[in-house]
Amino acid sequence: MARPFDVTQVESKWQERWLTEGTYQVDNDDPRERFYALCMYPYPSGAAHQGHVRNYTFGDLLVRYQTMLGKAVLSPLGFDSFGLPAENAAIKAGSHPRIFTDERMKELKNSIHRLGAVYDWRREVFSHNPEYMKWAQTIFIEFYKNGLAYRANAPVNWCPGCATVLANEQVNADGTCDRSGDLVERKNLEQWFFKITDYAEELLNDIDTLEWPERVKTMQRNWIGRSEGVEFELALASNSSKGLRVFTTRPDTGFGVTYAVVAPEHPLLGELTTDDQRANVQALVERANAASELERTASSDAGAGLDKRGAFTGSYVINPFNNEQVPVYVADYVLGTYGTGAIMAVPAEDERDFAFAKVHGLPIVRTIETPADFEDGAYSGDGLHINSGFMDGMDVETAKKAAAKFLEEKASGLVKVNYRLRDWLVSRQRFWGCPIPIIYCDKCGMLPVPAEQLPVVAPDDVNMDKSGQSPLATHEGFRNTTCHNCGGPARREADTMDTFTDSSWYFLRFADPFSTGKPFDAEQVKKWMPVDQYIGGIEHAILHLLYARFYVKALVDVGIAPGLPREPFKRLFTQGMIRLDGSKMSKSKGNLIAPEKYYDRVGADGLRLFHLFVGPPADDVDWTEQTEDVIEGCARFIDRIVRLSQYDEVNFHDTFDDTDLAVKQAVHRTIVRVTSDLERWSYNTAVAALMELLNTVSKQARSDHGAHRETLDDSLNIMLKLLAPMAPHITAELWEQRLPGEKSVHLQSWPVADPALTVEETVVMVVQINGKVKSRVNVAPSVSEADAQSAALSDPETISALGGATPKRIVCVPPRLVNIII
RNA sequence: GCCCGGAUGGCGGAACGGCAGACGCGGAGGACUCAAAAUCCUCUACUUGAAAGGGUGUGUGGGUUCGAAUCCCACUCCGGGCACCA
Numbered sequence: 001m002a003r004p005f006d007v008t009q010v011e012s013k014w015q016e017r018w019l020t021e022g023t024y025q026v027d028n029d030d031p032r033e034r035f036y037a038l039c040m041y042p043y044p045s046g047a048a049h050q051g052h053v054r055n056y057t058f059g060d061l062l063v064r065y066q067t068m069l070g071k072a073v074l075s076p077l078g079f080d081s082f083g084l085p086a087e088n089a090a091i092k093a094g095s096h097p098r099i100f101t102d103e104r105m106k107e108l109k110n111s112i113h114r115l116g117a118v119y120d121w122r123r124e125v126f127s128h129n130p131e132y133m134k135w136a137q138t139i140f141i142e143f144y145k146n147g148l149a150y151r152a153n154a155p156v157n158w159c160p161g162c163a164t165v166l167a168n169e170q171v172n173a174d175g176t177c178d179r180s181g182d183l184v185e186r187k188n189l190e191q192w193f194f195k196i197t198d199y200a201e202e203l204l205n206d207i208d209t210l211e212w213p214e215r216v217k218t219m220q221r222n223w224i225g226r227s228e229g230v231e232f233e234l235a236l237a238s239n240s241s242k243g244l245r246v247f248t249t250r251p252d253t254g255f256g257v258t259y260a261v262v263a264p265e266h267p268l269l270g271e272l273t274t275d276d277q278r279a280n281v282q283a284l285v286e287r288a289n290a291a292s293e294l295e296r297t298a299s300s301d302a303g304a305g306l307d308k309r310g311a312f313t314g315s316y317v318i319n320p321f322n323n324e325q326v327p328v329y330v331a332d333y334v335l336g337t338y339g340t341g342a343i344m345a346v347p348a349e350d351e352r353d354f355a356f357a358k359v360h361g362l363p364i365v366r367t368i369e370t371p372a373d374f375e376d377g378a379y380s381g382d383g384l385h386i387n388s389g390f391m392d393g394m395d396v397e398t399a400k401k402a403a404a405k406f407l408e409e410k411a412s413g414l415v416k417v418n419y420r421l422r423d424w425l426v427s428r429q430r431f432w433g434c435p436i437p438i439i440y441c442d443k444c445g446m447l448p449v450p451a452e453q454l455p456v457v458a459p460d461d462v463n464m465d466k467s468g469q470s471p472l473a474t475h476e477g478f479r480n481t482t483c484h485n486c487g488g489p490a491r492r493e494a495d496t497m498d499t500f501t502d503s504s505w506y507f508l509r510f511a512d513p514f515s516t517g518k519p520f521d522a523e524q525v526k527k528w529m530p531v532d533q534y535i536g537g538i539e540h541a542i543l544h545l546l547y548a549r550f551y552v553k554a555l556v557d558v559g560i561a562p563g564l565p566r567e568p569f570k571r572l573f574t575q576g577m578i579r580l581d582g583s584k585m586s587k588s589k590g591n592l593i594a595p596e597k598y599y600d601r602v603g604a605d606g607l608r609l610f611h612l613f614v615g616p617p618a619d620d621v622d623w624t625e626q627t628e629d630v631i632e633g634c635a636r637f638i639d640r641i642v643r644l645s646q647y648d649e650v651n652f653h654d655t656f657d658d659t660d661l662a663v664k665q666a667v668h669r670t671i672v673r674v675t676s677d678l679e680r681w682s683y684n685t686a687v688a689a690l691m692e693l694l695n696t697v698s699k700q701a702r703s704d705h706g707a708h709r710e711t712l713d714d715s716l717n718i719m720l721k722l723l724a725p726m727a728p729h730i731t732a733e734l735w736e737q738r739l740p741g742e743k744s745v746h747l748q749s750w751p752v753a754d755p756a757l758t759v760e761e762t763v764v765m766v767v768q769i770n771g772k773v774k775s776r777v778n779v780a781p782s783v784s785e786a787d788a789q790s791a792a793l794s795d796p797e798t799i800s801a802l803g804g805a806t807p808k809r810i811v812c813v814p815p816r817l818v819n820i821i822i
Numbered sequence: 823g824c825c826c827g828g829a830u831g832g833c834g835g836a837a838c839g840g841c842a843g844a845c846g847c848g849g850a851g852g853a854c855u856c857a858a859a860a861u862c863c864u865c866u867a868c869u870u871g872a873a874a875g876g877g878u879g880u881g882u883g884g885g886u887u888c889g890a891a892u893c894c895c896a897c898u899c900c901g902g903g904c905a906c907c908a
Contacts, residue, residue, distance in 0.1 A: 002860055215826060215903080222825075222904055229908080248908060261908090333906045343908045351823090352906050420907050541903080613846070615835060619828095620901085626833060629847050637846085639861095649862085685836070688845035695845090702862085766841050771889045773841055811888045817840055819888050 003635070004642045007603035011729040015116055023746065024063065024118040028512065028524050030072035036528045037062045038569075040536030040544070041078045041125070041506055044104040045085065048111035049592040050578045050611075050623070051537070051585060057608045058575060058617055058683070059535050060117040064725035065678055068750040074528050075118065076510035078125035079105050082499045084162060084179060087432035091464050097432040098128060098460075111595060116604045116728050125509050127434065127502035132509065134455035135519035136502060137437040139551075139560060141448040144438070146558045148195045149426070151446070156425055158187040164429045165191060167498060168422050169223075169543045192427035192436060192495065196550045200224055200419040202566075203549055212572040213618070216541040223542050225420025230404050231340060232413035234260055234317035236272075237325045243411075244268060244317055244328065247339030247418060251407055252399035253346040254321040255388040256367035258357065260328045261310065261343050264288040265336030272328055274314025281330055284311040288332040309333075310356060319344075320411040321389065321403075331356060339418050347378065354378035368396070424547065426498045431464045431471040433496030441483035441490040450484050456492070470494035503544055504551035507531060507568060508561065522561045534569040537577065545572070573681060576620040585623070593623060602635035605727035609634035612683040612726055637691055638730055641723070644698050645716050645734045651706025659700055660708040666696045667715045668757035674722045675750070683726075690723055713738075718751050766817040767792045774801040785812045792818035 018024060039059035042052060063075040086097040086104070093100070105126065125132055143149040157166040161182030170178045177184050196203075204224045207217050230251040233243035244260060262269055264285045273281045287309070310331030319326055333352055334343055347357035348366040354377055357364055368383040385391045390406070391399040407413025427436060435456045437449040449456055459478050464471045472478050473494035483490040505519070512524035536544075552568045555561040578585045578593075585591055598607040610631045614621055644650070670693040677686035697715050701707040717738070724731040724745045735745035760781050765788060767775040775797035779788060789812050792798055802822065811819040 218826060219903055225904090225907065227907075246908085250908080331906095333908095335907065338907045345908085350908070352908075355906090418907075538902085613834090619835095622834085624833085626847060630834070633846055643861090684834090685845080688836075691845055764841080768840085768889075771840095776841075809888065811840095813840065813889095817889090819840085821888055 004639055004646070005730070005733070008600060010733045011114070011116060011599070011603055011605070014729045014732050015113055018118050019113075023744075024067070024073070024075055025120045025122060026072050026074055028514070028527055032070060032072035034074065034528060035066040035071040036074045036511070036531045037066060038507055038510070038531045038534050039077070040534070040540065041080050041503065042108060043080045043083055044101060044108045046104045047107045048115070048595055049585060050595060052108070052112065053115060053595050053607060054575055054578060054611045054621070055535060055537070056112055056115055056117040057611045058573070060115070060728070061612070061678070061683070061725045062533055062535070063118060064728060064746055065750070067746065068721070068724065068748060070749065074511065075120055076123040076125070077112070077119040077121070078506060078510065079108070080127055080499065080503050081105060082127040082433045082502055084430065084432070087430060087464055090432075096460060101128060114599050114604060115595065115608070123510050123513050125506050125513060127499065130455050130457055132502075133434050133457065135509070136434050136497070137449070137454050137456060138451065138519060139505065139555065140497065140501070141437055142558045142560055143194060143554060144448055148198070148554055148558065149192060150195065151190060151192050153188060153190050154193070156187055156189050156191055158185045158189070160185060162430075165189060165425060165427065167425045167500070169546070191425055193423040194426050194550070196424045197419060197421055199550050199553050200226070200421050201417070202553060203546065206549070206567055210567060210572070211570060213574055216538070216545065216572065216574060219541045220546055223421065223546065226417060228415075228417050230407050230413050231416045232320070232407040232411040234319065234344065234411075237316035237318055240318070244342050245340040246342045246344045247416065248344055250346065250349060250400070251403035252385065252391060252394075252396055253349045253367045254319065254344070254403055255391070256346040256348045256365045257319045257321070257326055257344045258347060258363045258365060259326045259345045260317050261331045261334045261345055261356075262313070262328065263334040263336035263341040264330055264332055266330070266341045269313070269330055272313040272315040277312055277314035280311040281313055284309065284330055284332070310360065320407065329360070337422065338420070349378055349380055351378040351380070424550070426501055427495035428498055429470040430496055431458060431462055433499055434502065435472065436493040436495050436497055438493040439481055439483065439490045440493070441486060441488060443488055444483055444485045447483065447485060453484070470496070472496070500543060500547050504548045505555065507548075508552070508555070519560060522564055525561065526564055530565045530568055530570040532570055534572045536574060538574040541574070545569070573617070575617055578621045578623055580623045598631060602631055603638070603729065605638055605730050606631060606635035609637065609687060609727055613687040615684055617681055617683055637694065638727060640694060640698065641719070642730065642734065644694070644701065645720070645738060650701045650712070651704060652709050653706050654708075656708045656711060659705065660711040663697055663700050663707070663715055664711055665757050666693055667718050668753040671718065671722065671751045671753040672758055678725075687726065690719065693719060720745055721748055721751050763815050765791070765815050767795060767798045768817060768819040769798070769801055770821060771819060774798060779815050781815050783814045785814050788812050788814035788818055792820070
């Protein structure tokens with residue numbers, strides 16, 4: 001493809017200039033209105049792929065557009081540089097993850113640079129930078145001191161492939177590891193947790209204040225999983241001073257309780273089990289322990305619940321509603337980690353209880369009248385209560401309140417809210433992460449590492465082989481230390497922090513990486529936060545976006561970020577994925593399309609235009625054979641602009657005439673269109689509008705009649721400004737060629753349309769007969785209803801189409817249409 | 823099973839109750855050229871018709887409306903999330 005300019009030369013020239021002239025550096029005391037534009041900082045996996053290109057194209061467009069609007073735009077970038085892939089690659093290559101990571105960072109940075117995306121690199125943050133680690137550890141210690149970080153023995157998700165524990169959020173719905181795909185095992189281990197559950201309510205409520213895609217908000221709401229109910233006591237039949245606490249969201253169905261169930265992990269199970277049932281119970285518990293989390297909690301195609309496995313404990317409890325004895329079972333469909341680990345079972349109104357009751361031959365008592373067409377099974381809808389004593393005749397909502405009151409008085413009942421959200425497990429038994437800054441002293445116990453000893457950095461000569469324990473634990477030099485409190489021997493914590501802790505506050509550090517002696521200066525950060533526009537992939541809908549929200553709230557509360565807004569990301573945009581042959585492009589799948597070949601052929605500008613033009617930014621993109629042609633088409637558009645702005649085959653005339661006015665109007669209407677399209681994330685139509693404008697301008701200028709020189713120049717200059725955020729290199733180059741000595745197109749103000757040029761003098765009004773278009777007439781945009789009607793009825797084509805019929809009714813919507821009903 | 827999102831020419835998509843298919847890709851024809859590439863111009867939903875013109879058409883079926891791709895109801899298919907959370 002022969003191009004009218006040297007792409008590589010032009011693009012590298014401008015990339016150098018933006019960098020060396022610090023065009024997009026911005027200071028914290030900048031007096032202009034502020035805008036914080038942020039793309040999720042990447043994991044450095046090597047050269048950029050099309051997903052990165054898409055992400056940074058959108059981000060860069062925003063940075064340049066907001067700058068032209070006159071704002072001080074904060075545009076930082078960094079790297080989420082701790083993580084498993086580097087560690088695994090280093091083990092394989094016999095290298096060190098830092099060497100590996102530094103190389104990948106360099107590659108990625110280079111290919112982002114070649115895209116022409118501009119950042120204030122003075123603010124770069126990367127996780128394995130000791131300075132960043134120091135503050136990450138400081139934050140951990142502050143969380144610890146404020147009771148937000150704690151150590152506990154708990155059943156945790158263990159991934160054998162990654163040889164580490166995982167957070168709940170990193171386990172897929174089918175029980176496999178989000179990263180390696182291995183089946184996750186359940187283990188009891190001492191681990192570190194962050195108390196995200198303290199913030200469950202706030203995290204849930206604040207979702208309403210966010211300008212985020214509904215989809216993401218719904219996913220977070222579901223993940224937090226709030227449910228309101230009553231916790232109360234079922235007294236043991238054998239000893240009424242003791243009770244089994246259960247949680248239910250349906251206290252109104254209490255009269256239908258025909259048994260109770262405890263989880264296999266329930267602390268009271270031993271006591272509840274009678275001697276004659278012990279063998280059965282033992283077998284059930286053993287089977288539940290052996291079963292993977294997958295078998296226990298996941299489901300088959302038949303929906304929730306496999307076979308309802310359980311065993312009778314031999315004990316009975318008293319249902320407080322009717323004082324009847326009901327048997328207590330142990331079953332693995334009840335989870336030890338949710339609610340109280342025990343439930344009251346109401347088979348008539350709960351599907352799972354129903355299935356269990358059927359299998360074990362337990363009675364089913366309906367407490368809600370089922371609708372006439374209801375067949376069989378559990379009925380969970382609304383209806384009037386029956387068989388329910390004082391609740392008979394009440395609807396579900398009313399009965400819930402009555403039952404709660406009853407349980408508060410009679411059964412130590414407590415109205416309670418439970419969340420599906422669990423505390424965030426943050427310790428990892430891996431090497432390439434930020435070490436947890438804690439020591440264990442035999443005399444003084446568990447102590448945070450003092451500030452002056454931070455950061456705790458791992459030594460280089462550690463054996464990282466997967467042995468199931470933390471690599472750092474095997475390094476005696478690291479492990480053994482001295483207690484700063486008593487001077488005696490102590491051991492360091494050998495686990496590292498989840499890398500999601502690093503990505504939970506990097507955006508705060510970006511806003512102020514300059515202050516010394518603290519993670520950041522809250523006063524400085526306050527100038528930029530919250531992020532005005534956050535851009536990233538939908539895959540972070542739960543994990544990163546929930547953790548970061550928690551971090552910011554916690555940082556404010558522990559006093560590291562006083563006065564900061566409690567929500568970090570005001571607006572979020574999630575871009576679509578790029579798919580090749582139906583599956584997501586990713587390094588692990590090995591189906592990447594490198595941008596490099598496009599940089600040489602069509603330029604970063606061509607590739608950027610393609611990503612903007614191919615479809616709505618939020619939609620997925622299918623990379624097909626046609627894609628190559630569309631990319632060529634985008635480069636062709638650039639070439640046409642180059643040729644036109646160099647007056648190639650252009651004719652001129654001397655005086656401004658109607659054809660020039662029409663062009664001028666088209667230009668100003670395009671300003672309106674492009675501006676509104678950029679504001680509403682409709683980049684594909686913004687590019688289309690510019691293509692249309694080029695067609696219009698070029699057609700006139702290259703006709704025999706030609707263009708008025710001054711009008712053409714104005715048109716071209718405005719077009720270059722509108723295109724500048726999308727194709728920054730060529731627009732900067734052409735601007736410089738056309739207007740030498742002027743400041744760069746990127747420092748120009750965004751064009752404003754002249755209202756006098758955007759109004760239409762006449763518009764085409766459609767004339768319909770019975771809703772079908774029969775004719776078109778020209779009318780003034782301000783035409784009255786009466787004039788519109790008479791214009792339609794006197795139109796010859798309409799008269800002939802009517803064929804003498806008398807209109808029954810005429811609908812007038814001036815100036816758009818007249819619809820004649822006959 | 824529950825909750826979201828989607829379905830428009832050969833293809834990507836446009837149209838925020840008012841001319842369906844902007845813009846681009848592909849395709850056809852033409853100009854330029856010794857020729858090709860590049861570039862430029864014209865046409866391009868389907869169908870019927872020699873043409874003028876007519877008919878049909880936004881996943882399917884209903885509804886609201888003078889008027890529906892757009893709003894409502896039911897369904898089909900595709901994509902995503904959640905899923906024994908009491």
